[in-house]
Amino acid sequence: MGRKRQKVVKIIKKKLPDQYLCPNCGMNTVGIVLHPNEGLARIICSNCSLKQQFPVPENTGPVDAYCIFVDKYYGAQEPPKQ
Numbered sequence: 001m002g003r004k005r006q007k008v009v010k011i012i013k014k015k016l017p018d019q020y021l022c023p024n025c026g027m028n029t030v031g032i033v034l035h036p037n038e039g040l041a042r043i044i045c046s047n048c049s050l051k052q053q054f055p056v057p058e059n060t061g062p063v064d065a066y067c068i069f070v071d072k073y074y075g076a077q078e079p080p081k082q
Contacts, residue, residue, distance in 0.1 A: 020066045023073045024050045032062040032069075041065035 020030040025048040033042040034056070041056045043065070054072065056065050 016061075016063060022048060022050060023070055024048050030066070030069075032065050034060070034062060034065060041068070043069045 018031070019028050020032065021028050022030045022045040024045065027045070027047040029047040030043060030045045030050075033044070034040075035042070036058065039055050039058065040053055041060070043052045044050070052069060052072070054068065056068060060068075
């Protein structure tokens with residue numbers, strides 16, 4: 001008698017997106033370029049040509065830069081530093 005065959009479980013790893021949602025035109029066309037040497041992030045929408053460049057702290061990823069960009073675009077207040 002043979003053994004019961006084991007089921008193979010494939011682990012799917014999620015990746016971060018390369019393009020993000022533009023707050024101006026609503027399309028998924030915002031690209032982020034980080035310059036860690038200069039401490040800058042450049043945000044460019046390829047659909048509506050929205051561009052912004054701003055300083056970011058070191059160890060900032062593209063998702064973090066996008067969140068900072070969206071907060072600045074909508075005029076969100078920064079929480080007080082303690």
